[in-house]
Amino acid sequence: MPGQTQDFALANPARPRESPLALSVRRLLRGRSSRVALIVLGIIVLVGLLAPFIAPYDPSAQPDIVALKDLAPSLAHPFGTDPYSRDVLSRVIYGARLSLLIGVLATIVSLTLGVAYGAIAGYAGGWVDAVMMRLLDAFLSIPRLLLLIGVLVAWPRLSIGALVLFLGFTGWFGLSRIVRGQVLALKHAEFVMAARALGASRRRILLRHLLPNLVSPIVVAATLGVAHVIVLEAGLSYLGIGVPQPQASWGNIIQDGADQVATLWWMSLFPGLFMVLTVMTLNILGEALRDAYERRS
Amino acid sequence: MTAPLLSIHDLRTWFYTESGVARAVDGVSFDIGAGETVGIVGESGCGKSVTALSILRLIQPPGRIETGSRIEFEGRDIVTLGDEEIRDIRGNRISMIFQEPMSALNPVFMVGDQVAEVARVHAGMSKREAWGRAVEMLALTGIPDAETRARQYPHQLSGGMRQRVLIAMALMMKPALVIADEPTTALDVTIQAQILDLLVDLQRKIGTSILMITHDLGVIAETTSRVIVMYAGEVVEHADVDELFAKPNHPYTEGLMHSMPHIGHDQERLNVIPGTVPSPTDWPHGCRFRDRCPYSWELCEREHPPLYEVGGAHVSRCHLAIEPERRNHPHPPLVVQKGVAAA
Amino acid sequence: MNDAQPLLSVRNLRKEFPIRKGVFARQVGAVKAVNDVSFDVARGETLGVVGESGCGKTTTGRTILRLIEPTSGEVRFEGRDVRSMGTSELRALRREMQIIFQDPVSSLNPRMTVGAIIREGLTIHELAEGAAAVARVRQLLEEVGLRAEYSNRYPHEFSGGQRQRIGIARALSVEPKFIVCDEPVSALDVSVQAQVINLLGDLQREHDLTYMFIAHDLSVVEHIADRVAVMYLGKVVELATSDDLYREPLMPYTQALLSAVPVADPHARKERILLQGDVPSPANPPSGCVFHPRCHHPAKDAACAKIVPPLEEKAPGHFAACIKQPPTKVSWEEQKQAGGVHPPERYLPLAAVHA
Numbered sequence: 002m003p004g005q006t007q008d009f010a011l012a013n014p015a016r017p018r019e020s021p022l023a024l025s026v027r028r029l030l031r032g033r034s035s036r037v038a039l040i041v042l043g044i045i046v047l048v049g050l051l052a053p054f055i056a057p058y059d060p061s062a063q064p065d066i067v068a069l070k071d072l073a074p075s076l077a078h079p080f081g082t083d084p085y086s087r088d089v090l091s092r093v094i095y096g097a098r099l100s101l102l103i104g105v106l107a108t109i110v111s112l113t114l115g116v117a118y119g120a121i122a123g124y125a126g127g128w129v130d131a132v133m134m135r136l137l138d139a140f141l142s143i144p145r146l147l148l149l150i151g152v153l154v155a156w157p158r159l160s161i162g163a164l165v166l167f168l169g170f171t172g173w174f175g176l177s178r179i180v181r182g183q184v185l186a187l188k189h190a191e192f193v194m195a196a197r198a199l200g201a202s203r204r205r206i207l208l209r210h211l212l213p214n215l216v217s218p219i220v221v222a223a224t225l226g227v228a229h230v231i232v233l234e235a236g237l238s239y240l241g242i243g244v245p246q247p248q249a250s251w252g253n254i255i256q257d258g259a260d261q262v263a264t265l266w267w268m269s270l271f272p273g274l275f276m277v278l279t280v281m282t283l284n285i286l287g288e289a290l291r292d293a294y295e296r297r298s
Numbered sequence: 299m300t301a302p303l304l305s306i307h308d309l310r311t312w313f314y315t316e317s318g319v320a321r322a323v324d325g326v327s328f329d330i331g332a333g334e335t336v337g338i339v340g341e342s343g344c345g346k347s348v349t350a351l352s353i354l355r356l357i358q359p360p361g362r363i364e365t366g367s368r369i370e371f372e373g374r375d376i377v378t379l380g381d382e383e384i385r386d387i388r389g390n391r392i393s394m395i396f397q398e399p400m401s402a403l404n405p406v407f408m409v410g411d412q413v414a415e416v417a418r419v420h421a422g423m424s425k426r427e428a429w430g431r432a433v434e435m436l437a438l439t440g441i442p443d444a445e446t447r448a449r450q451y452p453h454q455l456s457g458g459m460r461q462r463v464l465i466a467m468a469l470m471m472k473p474a475l476v477i478a479d480e481p482t483t484a485l486d487v488t489i490q491a492q493i494l495d496l497l498v499d500l501q502r503k504i505g506t507s508i509l510m511i512t513h514d515l516g517v518i519a520e521t522t523s524r525v526i527v528m529y530a531g532e533v534v535e536h537a538d539v540d541e542l543f544a545k546p547n548h549p550y551t552e553g554l555m556h557s558m559p560h561i562g563h564d565q566e567r568l569n570v571i572p573g574t575v576p577s578p579t580d581w582p583h584g585c586r587f588r589d590r591c592p593y594s595w596e597l598c599e600r601e602h603p604p605l606y607e608v609g610g611a612h613v614s615r616c617h618l619a620i621e622p623e624r625r626n627h628p629h630p631p632l633v634v635q636k637g638v639a640a641a
Numbered sequence: 642m643n644d645a646q647p648l649l650s651v652r653n654l655r656k657e658f659p660i661r662k663g664v665f666a667r668q669v670g671a672v673k674a675v676n677d678v679s680f681d682v683a684r685g686e687t688l689g690v691v692g693e694s695g696c697g698k699t700t701t702g703r704t705i706l707r708l709i710e711p712t713s714g715e716v717r718f719e720g721r722d723v724r725s726m727g728t729s730e731l732r733a734l735r736r737e738m739q740i741i742f743q744d745p746v747s748s749l750n751p752r753m754t755v756g757a758i759i760r761e762g763l764t765i766h767e768l769a770e771g772a773a774a775v776a777r778v779r780q781l782l783e784e785v786g787l788r789a790e791y792s793n794r795y796p797h798e799f800s801g802g803q804r805q806r807i808g809i810a811r812a813l814s815v816e817p818k819f820i821v822c823d824e825p826v827s828a829l830d831v832s833v834q835a836q837v838i839n840l841l842g843d844l845q846r847e848h849d850l851t852y853m854f855i856a857h858d859l860s861v862v863e864h865i866a867d868r869v870a871v872m873y874l875g876k877v878v879e880l881a882t883s884d885d886l887y888r889e890p891l892m893p894y895t896q897a898l899l900s901a902v903p904v905a906d907p908h909a910r911k912e913r914i915l916l917q918g919d920v921p922s923p924a925n926p927p928s929g930c931v932f933h934p935r936c937h938h939p940a941k942d943a944a945c946a947k948i949v950p951p952l953e954e955k956a957p958g959h960f961a962a963c964i965k966q967p968p969t970k971v972s973w974e975e976q977k978q979a980g981g982v983h984p985p986e987r988y989l990p991l992a993a994v995h996a
Contacts, residue, residue: 020752020754020795021751021752021795021797024797031316190747191742191744191747191748192747192748192749192750194703194708194740194742195740195742195748195749195808195811196750196761197708198706198708198735198739198740199735199739199761199762199765199811199815200731200732200733200735200736200762200765200766200815201761201765205765209753209761210750213750213752213753214750214751214752216752341830341831341832342830442918456919456920457694458919459919486693486694486857486920487693487857487858487859487898487901487902488693488897488898488901488916488920489693489919489920490901490903491900491901491903491913491915491916492915492916494903495913495915513830513831514903515831515905516902516903516904516905517903518905519903519904519905519906519907519909520903520904520907539907540907540908543905543906543907553832554831554832555905557831557832557834557835558831558835558860558905559835559838559860559861559863559864559865560860560904560905561859561860561863561887561899561902561904562863562887565864566842567839567842568835568838568839568864569835570832570835570836570839571832571835572836574800574802574833640785640786640787640802640803640806640836641800641802641803641830641832641833641836
């Protein structure tokens with residue numbers, strides 16, 4: 002490119018070094034909404050992690066089926082009790098744990114599949130890429146929710162593990178497109194050509210040069226992906242085909258109070274609130290990460 | 299002495315960024331007379347482009363022209379003009395040619411329309427009239443088959459042609475001043491020769507003044523009559539072109555001239571200005587060039603040099619004007635001594 | 642030319658890029674980026690390759706290294722046939738032939754530290770590891786004028802000139818014999834260019850390197866190159882020593898090119914040869930001599946549009962592709978048959994000569 006590079010004496014030995022990652026994080030944390038979101042999300046994650054220690058009761062315990070049924074929120078039970086006489090607060094706390102776990106695990110599955118598929122298609126190019134992309138188009142045309150409903154209705158009584166896998170298998174399409182696009186662009190970057198000129202093998206180029214430069218879109222997709230899975234899982238559990246009872250997930254809790262939505266208002270409000278907070282903070286962080294990443298490039 | 303066409307007094311354009319205030323242009327003053335071609339030469343980061351953009355008030359936030367700056371043109375101060383008034387000047391009384399023709403042209407409109415639009419906006423011409431004038435202008439810039447070419451889109455034209463289109467647009471209203479910001483840097487050398495020739499030719503025909511901004515001393519020598527050398531946001535030297543090349547005064551100008559390879563001059567090694575330009579958020583106090591200067595001494599750190607008169611209309615921002623014998627005793631510049639000489 | 646075997650020998654190199662149109666991406670034509678290029682590079686010399694955009698100089702450099710696969714032709718490095726090498730042989734060859742890129746921003750992986758970037762070659766070829774590798778990286782950094790502490794930093798913390806130095810250190814890490822310098826200073830400021838040019842010269846002397854120096858800036862090339870090849874639309878149109886080329890350019894394109902360079906001297910003669918029109922597209926080069934539509938040679942005629950001029954020796958060691966500059970093996974009879982009306986005559990306009 003003709004013209005001069007617009008930079009100045011940046012390499013001052015006195016300045017601390019800064020990896021591109023550190024730069025992005027620093028830029029991310031500059032926004033107030035990002036900081037707040039991070040704190041709120043952190044609290045929710047902590048709640049989930051420490052569930053066994055902070056939940057006042059066992060989430061499946063039914064100590065007094067008669068007296069503790071359908072109680073409105075009180076000091077003893079801040080979130081009330083459900084139709085099965087279980088403490089809702091404890092169930093919401095354990096629900097955080099489960100919902101987040103499912104979200105993270107399913108997203109890991111999606112990430113692995115999406116990155117692998119996209120990277121291979123992008124790097125191979127040619128007819129391999131063309132075929133893979135047309136297949137992908139077919140996959141993308143099926144709405145995720147309907148697909149999940151279809152599968153889960155056909156296989157009722159699934160374990161959580163299987164649920165995670167299905168959620169993961171249906172969530173990688175968009176990411177693989179993004180990854181493929183990035184890989185296509187990176188393939189022709191001069192530093193990749195330089196690596197080839199040094200004698201780097203294709204494997205080395207993929208792992209050391211392409212993948213690390215995909216981190217940013219992957220992190221963004223992961224953050225938003227977790228949020229999406231949480232919402233999906235809640236929806237599926239609400240429909241009765243998600244997390245099996247008596248395990249506590251946010252969707253399940255809402256489901257339990259579904260036939261008496263108006264009277265048992267605490268059954269929808271509290272899990273719903275937590276869900277909204279979690280999804281919102283994840284989205285805020287995901288968008289902020291995307292901004293931080295886009296501004297750098 | 300007739301009044302100058304454009305008179306810039308103490309222009310300061312600062313950018314308020316997250317890493318601090320970047321004083322891209324920090325107290326620049328000069329005049330341009332009618333029919334003159336004045337050049338601003340300097341490397342990246344010296345502030346020459348920002349100066350050009352400031353003249354037409356094209357600076358966007360976080361940049362701002364600081365109060366106290368004055369740009370006098372045709373009896374008015376451009377800095378304080380209202381939006382409508384400044385729009386009246388842009389493209390009409392003062393126009394600009396940019397470095398990258400492709401980014402300055404709209405890809406979805408025919409080039410003829412884009413050139414014609416200038417006349418429709420500023421002179422209220424009808425579509426047909428404006429089109430006719432546009433084709434005339436395009437022909438004047440040497441585009442063969444102008445009538446056909448005018449109906450083409452930017453991507454159908456080569457780099458050189460696009461630059462001619464930009465020149466046509468800039469000259470449509472026969473402005474008093476044309477600012478050319480690195481107009482040939484992105485072009486091949488044979489095309490560059492054509493465009494420079496064209497600019498000189500058109501200037502003679504239409505009588506506009508040209509402010510030629512470039513990093514290429516060769517372009518300066520061939521097209522300008524007066525030269526301003528900029529470094530670190532300031533004017534460091536200002537002289538007639540002959541004088542500047544024959545007797546460069548400021549050590550930066552000297553260094554610049556000696557670091558260019560010239561065809562026919564056989565040199566083992568090129569003279570080098572060690573170090574890099576300091577950061578605009580952090581201009582050093584005293585003389586901004588002292589760390590890289592082979593003649594600097596304690597005064598250069600203590601006092602920021604003013605523009606000394608070194609002969610007729612020749613000024614130079616260097617304390618050597620008061621202690622010229624020091625020119626005979628060069629020493630390794632401070633950056634070399636500190637070991638951070640590599641740019 | 643001495644009799645010692647050239648380090649690099651290129652014969653009839655061609656690289657075509659297909660142009661595809663339509664839904665099925667049928668090939669409708671080809672861009673002849675490199676169109677029958679031949680030259681030698683002797684050990685220890687610097688061959689400059691100049692030309693404007695679209696002339697094929699960058700593609701030539703990359704094709705020689707097989708970073709882009711040639712369409713046809715022969716490339717020999719120390720006598721060995723590069724094109725027929727298998728994967729492991731080619732990888733071993735990568736130690737001996739390296740490249741430096743033009744753009745200091747995109748030629749360094751933004752996610753790798755400077756140290757990792759320079760160390761990569763050592764790892765791939767198992768030249769050093771652990772502490773020995775660290776030491777070698779320090780040594781290379783210092784050699785290119787950077788401080789050893791910089792190895793923990795990332796490319797974005799450096800200026801353009803410093804990034805180019807990192808790229809040079811990377812190329813040097815595998816101890817090559819030959820380096821293709823692809824416009825290494827074009828994206829740098831003038832004063833920084835000088836630093837990097839001096840560095841390249843010093844390194845060449847230190848390590849007995851051979852350079853192919855690609856550039857569009859004629860003054861830079863004249864300074865650094867021993868011999869110069871001028872390219873136009875995929876062909877080498879003139880090849881001579883630096884001195885001969887600048888003092889006596891024979892190919893009309895070279896003459897125009899030289900006269901177009903702005904001279905930093907207000908008193909220099911200002912008449913120049915102005916070429917008409919634009920550089921034609923390499924997808925559709927003119928017939929016969931690719932330069933003929935824009936040529937200013939007084940003997941230009943219809944023969945120029947029909948006959949492809951061979952690159953022939955006009956003076957000892959000075960080659961040019963022009964049938965109108967004598968001596969030429971294309972006989973006057975042949976030219977007349979092709980429609981020629983002006984016999985060849987030596988033409989050397991003053992405007993082109995930089996004495």
